[in-house]
Each structure stands twice: as structure tokens, then as C-alpha cells.
Amino acid sequence: MHVLVLGGTTEARRLAGALSIADGSTADGPRVTSSLAGRVAHPKLPPGEVRVGGFGGADGMAEWIRAHRVSAVIDATHPFARTISFHAASAARATHVPLLALRRPGWVPVAGDRWHPADSLEEAARLLPGLGRRVFLTTGRMGLAAFAGLDALWFLARSVDAPEPPLPAHTEVLLDRGPFSLEGERALIHRHRVDVLVTKDSGGEATAPKLTAAREAGIPVVVVRRPPVPDGVPVAATPEEAVAWLRTLEG
Structure with a gap:
């Protein structure tokens, strides 16, 4: 075989x-x-x-x-x-x-989560202005063009490799690879004053600590559904x- x-x-x-x-x-x-x-x-x-x-x-x-x-x-x-x-x-x-x-x-919300589901990155971008101003974007290096027109927002974009342009006007890129610790995600959200998280429903344990950190911080999470x-x-x-x-x- x-x-x-x-x-x-x-x-x-x-x-x-x-x-x-x-x-x-x-x-x-x-x-x-x-x-x-x-x-x-x-x-x-x-x-x-x-x-x-x-x-x-x-x-x-x-x-x-x-x-x-x-x-x-x-x-x-x-x-x-x-x-x-x-x-x-x-x-x-x-x-x-x-x-x-x-x-x-996939991930499942628990008590205390403030999840906002979206069917695409474009829908996630439309939700953001009503949820926060400092965005932790963890959707990978591709597809950031969906957020490029949100000039009033600041983004921390984390990916393994450098993201492809176009990027939002106010973007700080963080190159890193999971797994990520809960302590590290807490510190990242606090240090950058993040008030909204965007993620794809990738599932798994390697990147799940960001969801716990967001729940502890009381910030909303935009979750893009899987195809x-x-x-x-x-x-x-x-x-x-x-x-x-x-x-x-x-x-």
C-alpha cells in the first residue's frame, strides 16, 4: 500500500x-x-x-x-x-x-467567552470597528488584504512567515511559531493593549491559549468558521x- x-x-x-x-x-x-x-x-x-x-x-x-x-x-x-x-x-x-x-x-466556546462568528475574513473585517481599536490578528500571513481598508484600527499581525501585502496601514508584524503558552499570550495582550482578537477556528492545542487569555481579559474574539x-x-x-x-x- x-x-x-x-x-x-x-x-x-x-x-x-x-x-x-x-x-x-x-x-x-x-x-x-x-x-x-x-x-x-x-x-x-x-x-x-x-x-x-x-x-x-x-x-x-x-x-x-x-x-x-x-x-x-x-x-x-x-x-x-x-x-x-x-x-x-x-x-x-x-x-x-x-x-x-x-x-x-474545532474550538468550542465556554462560559465567559465573547465570541463573534464570521463566515469569512471579509466578514470579520466588517465586524471589527464595532468591537475594538487594537486588534490581535492571528489568521496567518495570507488574506490580510481583507483588513487593509481599516485605517482607524491598529493591528498586531502574527504569522510564521512575513505576511503578504497589502496590509492595514497601522500594522506591527510579529513572526512567531506555536505552540504558544498561556503566560505568553496574556503578556502579549497586556503589552499591546489588545482589545479584540481575530482568529480562524483552526482547533488544536498549540494556539488555543490565546482564547483563554482573551476570555480572562474580557475582550471579544472574532472567530472565522471553517469551510x-x-x-x-x-x-x-x-x-x-x-x-x-x-x-x-x-x-
Whole structure:
């Protein structure tokens, strides 16, 4: 069995680690190839075989699947990587290869949270003027153009790599990679006098402390909802569930 893991997430690395050894194969397990989009300058590499870069759309991915005799595809990309997920669904249909989406559970508000849901970055930008003036923006380096017209607001934009322009007129960029501690998030909000947080519902523990810090500070949080998984694609919540799914195919 040859498993293609569309990766770049913590869950994808954990899955590759569970399935692979350093040379990309195991005596009694599948061959695993992890594919990374190449958008991060210095990504954390998973064990096993790794390819970097796009496929050239759904047709290109289908060609790669056929050429490399892929037996199953696991889409373990970021919950907001909508385009690659739909390309994977199309390629899987075209090649008749089983596809699974590995998605960490989303965050759930608790007592004391002041969450304001949004369906897009553009909607999040429209909500901001009524919620605060000093914004902690944690939506990643892409898509900041949605906030570029908010000249009356100040932004602290945190991302792994430098964000792509255009940026809001008053922006301080903070380059950092999670996991983040609760103490660090508390200090960041206090030091920059943040009065509203913007985040995507990425889920997971690595970046969740900002939500606790915002709740403690009593500040509102604009939460951008996830795009849906393509219709008909089964979903696993953990790498362990993904491994169990692969075993059903082997049987």
C-alpha cells in the first residue's frame, strides 16, 4: 500500500510518524509520501518520503496518484486549506482511490467567552470597528488584504512567515511559531493593549491559549468558521482514527 498524506499540520506529522520509518517504508506497514504545499519557508518535516510543491490542480494530482500507484489519500491539511481539499476530492473520484479527511476538532466556546462568528475574513473585517481599536490578528500571513481598508484600527499581525501585502496601514508584524503558552499570550495582550482578537477556528492545542487569555481579559474574539469538507468524504478526528481507517482498506 502507498499512502499519500497531504500534510503541513501537526496531525499530518503524527500520522506519518505512526506509519513510517526514516526511509519511508516499514516491514509490515504502508509506504508513505507526505506532500507539503511549500508555502512556509522552513516547515517542520515529517518522517518518511516528502514532496514539496503543488500538483497543478486536481488533474495534476490525479496524474501523480496514478504515476506513483497511490492506494489511499489522507487529506491532513489545515482546516482552512479549502482549495487543496477540493482538488483531493476531485482527484480521488477520478482515480477511484479512497480518500479520508483528517481534521482536528474545532474550538468550542465556554462560559465567559465573547465570541463573534464570521463566515469569512471579509466578514470579520466588517465586524471589527464595532468591537475594538487594537486588534490581535492571528489568521496567518495570507488574506490580510481583507483588513487593509481599516485605517482607524491598529493591528498586531502574527504569522510564521512575513505576511503578504497589502496590509492595514497601522500594522506591527510579529513572526512567531506555536505552540504558544498561556503566560505568553496574556503578556502579549497586556503589552499591546489588545482589545479584540481575530482568529480562524483552526482547533488544536498549540494556539488555543490565546482564547483563554482573551476570555480572562474580557475582550471579544472574532472567530472565522471553517469551510466544509467536500461532500462524501469521511472524516477522522485523530491520526489514530486515520490509521484505523487504513486498516479497514488493507483488510
